[in-house]
Amino acid sequence: xxxxxxxxxxxxxxxxxxxxxxxxxxxxxxxxxxxxxxxxxxxxxxxxxxxxxxxxxxxxxxxxxxxxxxxxxxxxxxxxxxxxxxxxxxxxxxxxxxxxxxxxxxxxxxxxxxxxxxxxxxxxxxxxxxxxxxxxxxxxxxxxxxxxxxxxxxxxxxxxxxxxxxxxxxxxxxxxxxxxxxxxxxxxxxxxxxxxxxxxxxxxxxxxxxxxxxxxxxxxxxxxxxxxxxxxxxxxxxxxxxxxxxxxxxxxxxxxxxxxxxxxxxxxxxxxxxxxxxxxxxxxxxxxxxxxxxxxxxxxxxxxxxxxxxxxxxxxxxxxxxxxxxxxxxxxxxxxxxxxxxxxxxxxxxxxxxxxxx
Numbered sequence: 001x002x003x004x005x006x007x008x009x010x011x012x013x014x015x016x017x018x019x020x021x022x023x024x025x026x027x028x029x030x031x032x033x034x035x036x037x038x039x040x041x042x043x044x045x046x047x048x049x050x051x052x053x054x055x056x057x058x059x060x061x062x063x064x065x066x067x068x069x070x071x072x073x074x075x076x077x078x079x080x081x082x083x084x085x086x087x088x089x090x091x092x093x094x095x096x097x098x099x100x101x102x103x104x105x106x107x108x109x110x111x112x113x114x115x116x117x118x119x120x121x122x123x124x125x126x127x128x129x130x131x132x133x134x135x136x137x138x139x140x141x142x143x144x145x146x147x148x149x150x151x152x153x154x155x156x157x158x159x160x161x162x163x164x165x166x167x168x169x170x171x172x173x174x175x176x177x178x179x180x181x182x183x184x185x186x187x188x189x190x191x192x193x194x195x196x197x198x199x200x201x202x203x204x205x206x207x208x209x210x211x212x213x214x215x216x217x218x219x220x221x222x223x224x225x226x227x228x229x230x231x232x233x234x235x236x237x238x239x240x241x242x243x244x245x246x247x248x249x250x251x252x253x254x255x256x257x258x259x260x261x262x263x264x265x266x267x268x269x270x271x272x273x274x275x276x277x278x279x280x281x282x283x284x285x286x287x288x289x290x291x292x293x294x295x296x297x298x299x300x301x302x303x304x305x306x307x308x309x310x311x312x313x314x315x316x317x318x319x320x321x322x323x324x325x326x327x328x329x330x331x332x333x334x335x336x337x338x339x340x341x342x343x344x345x346x347x348x349x350x351x352x353x354x355x356x357x358x
Contacts (some may be wrong), residue, residue: 029076061170082102085126112148121159164224226265251266306330311351
């Protein structure tokens with residue numbers, strides 16, 4: 001909720017305050033646009049006197065706006081900072097790395113700790129946008145991880161959702177950096193930072209959120225951990241060292257809500273099992289987990305499996321040698337003691353039969 005305008009006064013004064021907020025927010029957004037215009041005009045910021053002065057003025061203004069009383073203005077500040085991170089991280093502006101490390105990253109970190117959810121979400125959006133295309137370096141990502149871990153424990157579930165949605169972008173950023181300069185250990189260490197260690201920290205954030213008490217957070221975390229497989233491109237460490245251990249942990253958990261989360265991870269994994277992901281998957285392990293969950297003592301877990309087995313893409317993506325196992329599993333669910341499980345199993349077998357006939 002927006003904070004009251006410092007101008008106070010009557011209803012007319014409040015309207016003026018709101019208008020002032022919008023004007024200030026637009027002015028803040030213009031900072032990023034000015035940098036973009038200068039870059040489009042072919043100027044290398046900091047390489048000439050005019051560019052250096054302009055950049056110094058913009059950074060000085062941004063720092064001053066951190067304490068603005070309006071959440072709308074601070075959210076605009078986060079958006080503008082995100083754009084600058086992307087623009088100034090390009091090879092043509094590598095001389096600006098100190099400004100990124102000393103001004104923009106600390107500024108975004110401050111905004112990530114803002115008490116207003118609107119501002120935090122905007123700051124997380126800045127992190128996500130600057131992670132795409134590897135605008136952030138490994139050392140910069142490392143600086144942001146403790147803050148993201150803190151946000152994953154925020155009391156507001158919407159903030160936790162926003163935090164988890166940044167995960168695939170961060171995995172993508174580490175993949176982009178890792179791909180530079182060849183493979184092997186040299187590619188895993190840049191500026192004294194280990195890619196594998198960073199991915200382990202990112203994995204810890206998403207693993208904690210997969211155990212969240214709010215179902216919506218766990219669903220988004222399940223999507224993030226599966227999306228991370230595609231985001232890391234061909235390296236495979238996220239798949240082997242983060243996703244599969246977490247999947248096994250969820251499916252074998254003593255807590256029904258976590259086993260339901262395991263069903264959701266399996267569903268998303270099978271929905272996206274194509275190309276190299278499909279070839280590299282341990283299918284026997286996946287099918288064994290599915291069979292175990294289809295016999296779970298909690299009806300809602302069995303319902304989740306029955307519904308999943310009725311999704312066309314899941315059936316199509318299963319390798320042919322496991323189709324018979326799937327059919328047997330669905331037939332068993334059709335004889336379940338719970339009527340809702342039986343209902344979804346009937347839908348699944350109809351879908352399976354139709355696909356096989358086609």
